[in-house]
Amino acid sequence: MTTATGRRSAGLRDFYENPAVPVASGDARSLRQARVLAAALGPATARTATVLDIGCGDGTAAAAAAPLLAGHRVIGVDWSQDALKRAHAHLPYVVRGELTDGGLPFADGAADAVLFSEVIEHLVDPDSALDELRRVLRPGGHLMLSTPNLAAWYNRGLLLAGVQPVFSEVSLRGIHGRPGKEVVGHLRLYTARALREFVAASGFSVIGLSGAPFHGVPRPLRALDRLACAVPSAASILLLHARRT
Numbered sequence: 662m663t664t665a666t667g668r669r670s671a672g673l674r675d676f677y678e679n680p681a682v683p684v685a686s687g688d689a690r691s692l693r694q695a696r697v698l699a700a701a702l703g704p705a706t707a708r709t710a711t712v713l714d715i716g717c718g719d720g721t722a723a724a725a726a727a728p729l730l731a732g733h734r735v736i737g738v739d740w741s742q743d744a745l746k747r748a749h750a751h752l753p754y755v756v757r758g759e760l761t762d763g764g765l766p767f768a769d770g771a772a773d774a775v776l777f778s779e780v781i782e783h784l785v786d787p788d789s790a791l792d793e794l795r796r797v798l799r800p801g802g803h804l805m806l807s808t809p810n811l812a813a814w815y816n817r818g819l820l821l822a823g824v825q826p827v828f829s830e831v832s833l834r835g836i837h838g839r840p841g842k843e844v845v846g847h848l849r850l851y852t853a854r855a856l857r858e859f860v861a862a863s864g865f866s867v868i869g870l871s872g873a874p875f876h877g878v879p880r881p882l883r884a885l886d887r888l889a890c891a892v893p894s895a896a897s898i899l900l901l902h903a904r905r906t
Contacts, residue, residue, distance in 0.1 A: 690873040693873045702733060772798050806860065
C-alpha cells in the first residue's frame, strides 16, 4: 500500500534526480563562505581537516572554494546520483548520503567541518537534518550554512505590493505569482533571526552571520544587492557560521 507520505517522498526524489533541475549556485556565496571556513580551520600545514560538502550538487561550489581550502580533504555528499556524477569532475571524493538518522556514511565525529550550502530550504525535515550534521561533526566542529533570505531587501518590497517573494515556491511544476523562471524546489525559507534561533536550538553555538549577493538578481540591481550584504538581515543570501557544542 502506498501512503501519501511515500508518494510525496517519491515525487521529491524524482524532482531532484531530474537533470534539468539546477544544482549549482553563485560563486560569490561560495567564495565568501570558503573564506570564513578557511580562516576558522587555519592552514593545512598545521592540520589536515576533513570537510564534508553535504548537498554538493554538481561540485562547482566546492571547485570555487578549493583554492582557499587547499590541503584540506573535501568530500562531496549528495542524494542525487546525477549530481554526484557531475560533481566527480570537480571533487576527488564523492559519496551518496541522506540527511536521515544515520543516513550519512560517516562515523560519529568524523568531520572537522560541514559545508551545508543552499540545502536546508529544500528539506521536509530540517530538524532531523541538523541532528545528523551534529552527529558527524566532532565537538567544536564548524558548520557553514547558507540559505536564501526570506527577508531580502527586494522581498520586503514585493510583499508590500502583494507579490510572492523571490525564492518562495508554491509548486514543483511551475512558477506562480513570483519573479523568476526556474523551479528549484524550495520548501522552507528563513529570516536571519529565525535561522539563528533554529541552529542554536539544534545544538550549535552561532559564531556569526553575514550576507552574500544572489547571482539571479537583474544586472542593473546587482550593485545594490552587493551593498545590502553590509546588513545581513536584508541580504539576498544568509551565511551562518556555527560550531557544534
